Amino acid sequence: MDLTTQNIPDTVTSISQAAELTGLTEDTIRYYERIGLLPYADRKPNGHRHYSKDQILGIRFLMRLKATGMTLEQMRHYLELTRQGDGTLSERYTILEAHNDTIAHEIARLQETQEVIRYKLRHFRELAENPNTDAYDCEEPGSSGQ
Amino acid sequence: MDLTTQNIPDTVTSISQAAELTGLTEDTIRYYERIGLLPYADRKPNGHRHYSKDQILGIRFLMRLKATGMTLEQMRHYLELTRQGDGTLSERYTILEAHNDTIAHEIARLQETQEVIRYKLRHFRELAENPNTDAYDCEEPGSSGQ
DNA sequence: TTACTACTTGGAGTATGCTCAAAGTCAAGT
DNA sequence: ACTTGACTTTGAGCATACTCCAAGTAGTAA
Numbered sequence: 217m218d219l220t221t222q223n224i225p226d227t228v229t230s231i232s233q234a235a236e237l238t239g240l241t242e243d244t245i246r247y248y249e250r251i252g253l254l255p256y257a258d259r260k261p262n263g264h265r266h267y268s269k270d271q272i273l274g275i276r277f278l279m280r281l282k283a284t285g286m287t288l289e290q291m292r293h294y295l296e297l298t299r300q301g302d303g304t305l306s307e308r309y310t311i312l313e314a315h316n317d318t319i320a321h322e323i324a325r326l327q328e329t330q331e332v333i334r335y336k337l338r339h340f341r342e343l344a345e346n347p348n349t350d351a352y353d354c355e356e357p358g359s360s361g362q
Numbered sequence: 363m364d365l366t367t368q369n370i371p372d373t374v375t376s377i378s379q380a381a382e383l384t385g386l387t388e389d390t391i392r393y394y395e396r397i398g399l400l401p402y403a404d405r406k407p408n409g410h411r412h413y414s415k416d417q418i419l420g421i422r423f424l425m426r427l428k429a430t431g432m433t434l435e436q437m438r439h440y441l442e443l444t445r446q447g448d449g450t451l452s453e454r455y456t457i458l459e460a461h462n463d464t465i466a467h468e469i470a471r472l473q474e475t476q477e478v479i480r481y482k483l484r485h486f487r488e489l490a491e492n493p494n495t496d497a498y499d500c501e502e503p504g505s506s507g508q
Numbered sequence: 509t510t511a512c513t514a515c516t517t518g519g520a521g522t523a524t525g526c527t528c529a530a531a532g533t534c535a536a537g538t
Numbered sequence: 539a540c541t542t543g544a545c546t547t548t549g550a551g552c553a554t555a556c557t558c559c560a561a562g563t564a565g566t567a568a
Contacts, residue, residue: 280475329426333462340455
């Protein structure tokens with residue numbers, strides 16, 4: 217099931233459920249708490265962590281940032297600003313805007329590479345149809361493709 | 363200057379020029395050779411590496427694969443197939459096709475995240491225009507945004 | 509009471525991908 | 539002859555992000 221649409225119980229979740237709902241491992245969640253990426257989680261009377269629905273959504277958002285190239289340290293900084301409240305709204309705005317631009321550039325680069333790969337695939341198909349007889353058909357390295 | 367359009371001298375290049383033309387450092391190029399990602403480069407009589415134009419183009423292609431998420435080990439495997447000649451064409455085709463699909467999924471995910479970020483930016487603008495008076499305005503974690 | 513399961517903490521180890529430093533070679537310039 | 543600069547090799551070290559393990563606790567079930 218797709219994580220982003222998997223629905224989250226309103227009741228508080230354990231670390232194992234949190235792991236399932238976020239796609240992380242329990243170890244990774246504990247690790248994130250240790251390095252200050254996630255705040256010290258509430259504990260049940262027996263000491264076990266528990267998470268609210270909002271916290272799970274928060275982690276999912278973070279995982280989106282991570283999946284789009286943000287480092288743990290950058291996320292940690294962003295979250296620190298969040299904890300500081302509304303006074304940091306404009307700085308957070310700037311960060312997210314910059315990250316959005318980063319993503320735009322990344323998409324452009326991926327599309328460029330898709331074109332290069334498609335060019336190469338086309339070249340391979342031609343070779344297969346029409347096996348080449350000339351001695352020089354360099355591939356990487358050195359390749360003919362950019 | 364953009365690396366992919368920067369033109370490459372026809373004459374053989376030194377490692378420092380190769381570094382400049384590929385965006386890698388000299389250390390990284392030597393490291394790649396060490397781990398078998400690049401073949402043992404030709405040496406000049408004094409032992410210095412030299413690279414042909416085609417080799418530079420090959421490295422650039424590799425860097426595209428890397429920039430789009432392929433690991434060094436996967437690239438090493440691909441290049442090994444290349445060295446084995448035309449008999450591996452169909453396997454290489456499959457690899458590149460699969461990588462192209464990976465890129466397509468990656469683009470989709472990036473675009474999804476852009477939407478989430480834009481939603482959040484819009485939310486921030488609303489907050490700035492119309493500072494909120496209610497006590498509960500959670501941000502990550504736990505956040506209101508997906 | 510014993511066993512089992514789900515957690516806890518703290519610390520060590522691992523994978524990937526570089527990055528740097530030490531010591532040496534070679535050729536050109538003064 | 540000596541210095542400078544661009545390289546060489548080998549090996550160690552580092553940053554990021556986990557991942558695993560050992561030892562312990564708390565609650566439940568037989």
